[in-house]
Amino acid sequence: MDAATQRLLEEKERRIRDAVALKTPDRVPIVPLGDAFTARQAGVKVSDFCTDPQIAYRTMIEVFSGLGELDGIQHANYNVHLLSTIWLSRLKIPGRDLGENDAWQVEEIELMTPEDYDAILDEGFGPWLERYFAERLPGTAEAFAAFVATLPDAFAAWREKGIVVFSPVLATVPYEYFCGGRSMQQFMLDMHRRPDKVQAAMDAALPFLKEQMRQVIRGLSLMGLWIGGWRTASEFLSPRLWERFVFPYYKELVDVAIEEGAIPVLHFDADWTRDLERLLELPKGKCVLSLDGKTDIFKAKEILGDHMCIMGDVPPRMLSLGTPAEVTAYCKRLINEVGPGGFILAQGCCIPPDAKYENVKAMIDSVQ
Amino acid sequence: MDLLSFSGFLGSGKTTLILALAKELAARGHRTAFIVNEVGEVGVDQRILRDDGLEVYEITSGCICCQMGVDLVKTMEALVREERPQNIIIEASGVATPDGIADSLSYYGGPPFASTRSIGVLDPTRLEALIEVMTPLIESQIAGVDEIIVTKTDLATGAEVAQARSVAERLNPKAALRTLSATDPVALADLARSLAGSGRTS
Numbered sequence: 357m358d359a360a361t362q363r364l365l366e367e368k369e370r371r372i373r374d375a376v377a378l379k380t381p382d383r384v385p386i387v388p389l390g391d392a393f394t395a396r397q398a399g400v401k402v403s404d405f406c407t408d409p410q411i412a413y414r415t416m417i418e419v420f421s422g423l424g425e426l427d428g429i430q431h432a433n434y435n436v437h438l439l440s441t442i443w444l445s446r447l448k449i450p451g452r453d454l455g456e457n458d459a460w461q462v463e464e465i466e467l468m469t470p471e472d473y474d475a476i477l478d479e480g481f482g483p484w485l486e487r488y489f490a491e492r493l494p495g496t497a498e499a500f501a502a503f504v505a506t507l508p509d510a511f512a513a514w515r516e517k518g519i520v521v522f523s524p525v526l527a528t529v530p531y532e533y534f535c536g537g538r539s540m541q542q543f544m545l546d547m548h549r550r551p552d553k554v555q556a557a558m559d560a561a562l563p564f565l566k567e568q569m570r571q572v573i574r575g576l577s578l579m580g581l582w583i584g585g586w587r588t589a590s591e592f593l594s595p596r597l598w599e600r601f602v603f604p605y606y607k608e609l610v611d612v613a614i615e616e617g618a619i620p621v622l623h624f625d626a627d628w629t630r631d632l633e634r635l636l637e638l639p640k641g642k643c644v645l646s647l648d649g650k651t652d653i654f655k656a657k658e659i660l661g662d663h664m665c666i667m668g669d670v671p672p673r674m675l676s677l678g679t680p681a682e683v684t685a686y687c688k689r690l691i692n693e694v695g696p697g698g699f700i701l702a703q704g705c706c707i708p709p710d711a712k713y714e715n716v717k718a719m720i721d722s723v724q
Numbered sequence: 725m726d727l728l729s730f731s732g733f734l735g736s737g738k739t740t741l742i743l744a745l746a747k748e749l750a751a752r753g754h755r756t757a758f759i760v761n762e763v764g765e766v767g768v769d770q771r772i773l774r775d776d777g778l779e780v781y782e783i784t785s786g787c788i789c790c791q792m793g794v795d796l797v798k799t800m801e802a803l804v805r806e807e808r809p810q811n812i813i814i815e816a817s818g819v820a821t822p823d824g825i826a827d828s829l830s831y832y833g834g835p836p837f838a839s840t841r842s843i844g845v846l847d848p849t850r851l852e853a854l855i856e857v858m859t860p861l862i863e864s865q866i867a868g869v870d871e872i873i874v875t876k877t878d879l880a881t882g883a884e885v886a887q888a889r890s891v892a893e894r895l896n897p898k899a900a901l902r903t904l905s906a907t908d909p910v911a912l913a914d915l916a917r918s919l920a921g922s923g924r925t926s
Binding site: 593 | 793794798818819831856859
């Protein structure tokens with residue numbers, strides 16, 4: 357890497373770290389995320405993109421490098437099997453189960469049984485998980501290992517382009533694993549019918565997940581990582597159950613990430629507005645709350661603005677169906693009202709596959 | 725052109741109800757299109773439905789937040805342009821809310837609908853458990869809809885149906901309320917008659 361690129365990377369990393377530390381950088385950093393969008397823009401088959409990690413990261417770099425001056429990228433690479441590793445679910449994969457340019461799908465069926473809670477308690481979560489993948493999701497562990505093996509090269513390739521790799525790995529709480537494996541419908545009933553068993557299995561899983569996260573942070577020298585929340589959102593769950601099955605587990609994961617010197621990016625999809633105040637219990641100036649357009653980001657700023665960096669939240673629908681003028685106007689509002697300090701501009705969730713190129717460019721250019 | 729949108733948690737019986745209703749509407753000569761999640765609660769055999777005069781459109785929901793609203797709007801615009809149905813029935817994802825559907829439809833750029841009607845579906849057989857666990861979602865799926873249908877009356881006890889009615893009346897006292905079984909042809913015919921052209925004028 358030449359000296360100019362190195363200096364550029366340091367400048368961008370400082371800008372992002374300042375935002376996380378609730379300072380006001382020289383300008384608001386822009387750190388997007390997009391996967392199938394880049395395949396469509398580059399004319400790469402989605403089926404190839406989502407199953408071949410070499411193709412995936414090269415495609416992402418090619419498209420994002422042409423879109424403007426990014427400070428960082430959230431994920432450096434993509435592979436569809438990642439979804440099985442956090443939701444314990446089967447997938448419908450383009451080119452195999454779907455058309456080669458269709459969007460991949462998580463198949464929400466009951467793959468994990470109520471007896472698996474006991475198996476987790478008997479065997480330990482790690483051995484149980486290994487057996488689960490081998491028996492019920494064959495090929496997942498191998499695909500995941502192949503994906504992980506490409507990460508060092510992918511990180512280096514992004515850095516060569518002067519783009520900071522911000523949060524390229526994801527972790528989540530036991531709830532998300534079980535909810536995906538059992539199917540949301542059955543898991544909700546489990547929390548009613550056998551709450552103690554569910555909690556015992558969660559408590560058995562958490563130490564494994566914490567240790568796994570610790571080793572990944574160390575092994576890949578991560579600046580940050582996603583700690584994701586999807587079906588754990590406040591909009592789905594009663595407060596009493598959210599307090600019992602959701603929040604304590606996030607707190608523990610966040611603490612481990614911070615202990616290891618990584619920035620926890622709370623990638624919280626859906627609506628978390630009800631419980632924003634609880635996030636004040638997480639360490640000040642150390643985390644990022646990344647919102648997808650459904651949580652009220654302006655309310656989040658009001659409650660958490662002095663406590664936690666906020667990231668987001670250009671709505672995916674706006675990127676697909678809106679105009680560049682709409683995107684620019686919304687980004688300016690975010691920069692002025694949620695920023696300029698303690699704020700990172702990004703899309704909500706992920707840039708959708710059919711987002712308009714000019715809309716994504718408008719978002720990226722709006723920080724200049 | 726009339727728009728009917730159905731919301732209700734996974735397993736509430738939406739798909740079964742909608743398919744029965746759509747067939748009833750098609751039998752009455754209404755050109756009806758049904759937009760369903762690709763990964764629906766019940767397998768949908770499109771060929772059979774097309775033979776019954778019902779067009780079925782699948783939307784993807786790989787990531788509920790990123791893509792579903794976009795696919796819904798694009799699918800609606802395409803089918804309105806190409807098929808010009810008299811009725812469009814949307815089956816929302818089991819975790820979607822009427823507000824979320826309305827938000828997505830704010831991007832719809834096709835011809836206006838003569839009327840729109842939102843329907844919330846409640847499954848009385850599991851309501852006691854789900855309302856305890858998922859209070860906010862169940863409430864959002866029922867509050868604000870124009871009509872609430874308590875389904876599965878053939879499977880539920882009288883007490884369960886009474887409880888579901890009570891919950892519906894508490895959460896949304898203004899909504900029309902009916903109870904039925906999707907296997908009862910008389911009730912379905914009555915529902916089809918009631919819903920065809922009964923929505924709010926947009």
